Amino acid sequence: MTDQNGSQRSVLTGEFPEVFVTGSGALSAAGLGSAALWEAALEGQGLAKLSSDATGSGDQGHAICSLPETIWSDLPRRARHMDPSSGLALMAALEALAEAGIKSGEEHPRLGVIGGTSRGPMQKWVEAVRRLDAGRRMLPSLAAHSTVSCQSGAIAMEVGARGPSMTVSATCASAATAIASAAEQILLGKADIMLAGGADCGTDPLIIQQMAEAGVLGRHRNDPRLACRPFHRDRNGMTLGDGAGFLVLESAQSVAARGARPIGVLAGWGMVTGTGGRTAVEEDGSGLVRAMKEACAMAGCSREEIAYVNAHGTGTLLNDRGEMAAYERLFAGRKTPVAISSTKPVTGHCLGATGALEAICTMRALASAKAPATPGLDCPDPAVLAASHHFVRENPILITGDFAMSNASGFWSQHASLIFRRA
Numbered sequence: 001m002t003d004q005n006g007s008q009r010s011v012l013t014g015e016f017p018e019v020f021v022t023g024s025g026a027l028s029a030a031g032l033g034s035a036a037l038w039e040a041a042l043e044g045q046g047l048a049k050l051s052s053d054a055t056g057s058g059d060q061g062h063a064i065c066s067l068p069e070t071i072w073s074d075l076p077r078r079a080r081h082m083d084p085s086s087g088l089a090l091m092a093a094l095e096a097l098a099e100a101g102i103k104s105g106e107e108h109p110r111l112g113v114i115g116g117t118s119r120g121p122m123q124k125w126v127e128a129v130r131r132l133d134a135g136r137r138m139l140p141s142l143a144a145h146s147t148v149s150c151q152s153g154a155i156a157m158e159v160g161a162r163g164p165s166m167t168v169s170a171t172c173a174s175a176a177t178a179i180a181s182a183a184e185q186i187l188l189g190k191a192d193i194m195l196a197g198g199a200d201c202g203t204d205p206l207i208i209q210q211m212a213e214a215g216v217l218g219r220h221r222n223d224p225r226l227a228c229r230p231f232h233r234d235r236n237g238m239t240l241g242d243g244a245g246f247l248v249l250e251s252a253q254s255v256a257a258r259g260a261r262p263i264g265v266l267a268g269w270g271m272v273t274g275t276g277g278r279t280a281v282e283e284d285g286s287g288l289v290r291a292m293k294e295a296c297a298m299a300g301c302s303r304e305e306i307a308y309v310n311a312h313g314t315g316t317l318l319n320d321r322g323e324m325a326a327y328e329r330l331f332a333g334r335k336t337p338v339a340i341s342s343t344k345p346v347t348g349h350c351l352g353a354t355g356a357l358e359a360i361c362t363m364r365a366l367a368s369a370k371a372p373a374t375p376g377l378d379c380p381d382p383a384v385l386a387a388s389h390h391f392v393r394e395n396p397i398l399i400t401g402d403f404a405m406s407n408a409s410g411f412w413s414q415h416a417s418l419i420f421r422r423a
Contacts, residue, residue: 019183020255020262020423023102023248024360025095025197027088028347029065029241032074033095037245037347037357038364042396044373046225046345048239051203062217063224064203065241065348078158081141083121086150088244089199092356093155096195100248101260104159110254112163112191114182115151115246116174116198118352118410119207124150126206151199163191169352170271171410172312174198175245176355176418180269182249192254197246197356202349208240216316228349229376230313230342231320231384231391238314241348245356262423264363267301267403270294274413281312281319281409285326288312288409291417292330299403299419303331306338306419307401308371309389310362312409313342314349319409324383331388339399341392345375355408359418362406366422370396 026033029047030040040047051061071091072084079087093113097104102111124146131138144150149167156165164185170177175198182196201207211217218237220226228239247266255262272294274287281288296303312323331338343361350357365371377393384391402422409415 017187018252019186019266020250020252021247021264021266021363022250022255022260022262023096023100024263025092025099026245026357026360027067027071027092028243028350028357029067030346031068032071034360037360040346041343041361041372042370044375044395046228046375048224048227048348050224051208062208062212063219063227063239065239066203067242082145082150082154083124085117085199085201086121086154089115089151089246090155090158092197092199092244093159093195093246096246096248097159101258102193102248106160107162108160109162110192111161112182112185113152113156113161113165113195114178115155115167116178116352116355117148117151117167117169118171118174118200120148121146121150122204122206155195161195170414170416171412172351172354173408173410173414173416174352174355176359176406176408176416177271179247179266179356179359179418180271180416183266183269186249186251192251194249195246196249197244198352199244200351200353201242202240202351203242211240218315226376228315228345230311230315230344230374231324231381232377233379233381235315235317235320237316238344238349241350243347243350243353243357245353245360247356247359264366264423265421266418267421268295268299268419270417272415274415276413278411279318281322283322283325285322285329287413287415288323288326288407289329291415292405292407295405295417295419299421301403301419304334305401305403306405307399308362308365308404309338309340310358310406311340311342312407313344313374315344320381321383324381327389328386334388337388337390339371339392339397340389341372341374343372355406355416358408359406362404363420365399366404366420369399371399372396
C-alpha cells in the first residue's frame with residue numbers, strides 16, 4: 001500500500017500501529033523537568049551566560065547554556081560516579097517514567113531503552129587518559145563507565161528494563177534517531193514500552209575548544225543571551241548547552257492495559273544521510289527535505305496539515321541557510337503559512353540531547369496550541385520571509401491543527417525528522 005507520494009505505508013499490515021508518548025523528562029539550562037523547559041520556551045528569552053573559562057578570544061569566554069548548579073546537587077548518589085552526561089540521562093529517564101506512571105526498579109520484561117549521544121562519556125575518557133599518562137592506578141569502574149552504552153545500560157539497570165537496550169550516535173540527530181529507532185522496536189513487536197532520548201554535556205571545555213576552532217560558536221558584543229540567533233540577518237554561530245531529554249513510547253495495547261493517558265502520538269519519522277559531508281546541512285536543504293517527506297508519508301499527513309515546526313535552528317550561517325532552503329522547498333505553495341521557530345537560544349545546542357528536548361517542546365506546542373518564538377529574532381534573514389511559512393519572532397502565536405514536526409541535523413549530514421500528532 002502506498003500513499004499519494006508513492007511511499008510505502010507498511011511492509012507488514014498496510015498501516016502503521018500507533019506509538020503513543022506517555023511520559024517525558026528533561027534537564028537543560030531552563031531547569032529540572034519538561035514543564036520548566038516549556039515555560040522557558042514560552043518566555044522566549046535566551047538563557048546563555050558567559051563561561052567561566054577564557055576559551056574565546058581576548059579575556060571573554062564563550063556564551064554557554066550550562067545547567068543550574070542545583071541540578072548537579074540533585075543527581076542521585078548512584079549517578080554521581082558516572083560521566084555527567086550519563087547521570088543526566090538517568091534523571092531525565094526517571095522523570096519520564098514517573099510521568100507515565102511506571103514504577104522503576106521492578107522487573108519490566110517488555111520495557112527497553114535506546115539512548116542517544118553525540119560525544120559519549122567524554123569526561124570519563126579524559127579521566128582515564130590522565131590517569132594513564134600520570135602512571136596512576138586505573139579505577140576499576142572506568143571499564144564500564146567509559147563505554148558509550150553506559151547511558152542506556154545505567155538506565156536499564158536502574159529502572160528494571162529487560163527489553164532491547166542500546167545507545168546510538170548520529171551526531172546532533174542522536175536523540176531524534178534514538179526516538180525513531182525505539183518506536184520501530186515497538187512496531188516490530190520487540191517491546192511494549194521504550195524509554196528513548198539522549199544526553200550530552202556540550203559545555204565541556206574540550207568541546208568548546210573544538211567548536212571554537214571550527215568557527216561555529218556565536219558571539220554578541222553586549223548580551224551573551226543573544227549569541228545564538230537562529231535565522232537572524234546577523235547570526236554568527238551557536239551556543240553550546242548541557243542537557244538530557246527522554247520520552248516514554250508505548251504501544252496502543254500497553255496504553256489500554258495500563259489505563260495510561262497519552263500526552264502525544266509519534267505519528268511518523270524519517271532518518272536519512274544527505275550529501276552535505278561534515279557540515280551536515282546541504283545548501284539546497286535536500287537531505288532534510290527527504291527526511292521530512294518520509295516522516296509525512298509515514299504519518300499519513302500532508303504538508304498542509306503541519307501546524308508547527310520546531311527547527312534545528314542552530315544559528316550558524318550554513319546550517320540556517322540550508323534549513324531555510326529546505327522549508328521553502330517543502331512548504332512552497334501552502335495555502336496558509338506554517339509556524340516555524342527554534343528553541344536553541346533557550347536550551348543551547350545540547351548536541352545529542354537536542355532532538356529529545358525539542359520533541360518535548362513540539363508536543364507541548366500541540367497540546368497548548370501555541371508555537372514558541374525564536375528568541376532574538378528581531379531582524380530575520382531576508383531568506384526567511386516567504387508566503388509558505390512564518391518564522392515566529394517576538395512572541396508565541398496560536399496554532400491550529402493536529403500535527404507538528406521536530407527536525408534535527410548533525411555533522412556527517414545526518415538528518416532526522418519526527419512528526420507528532422495531538423493525543
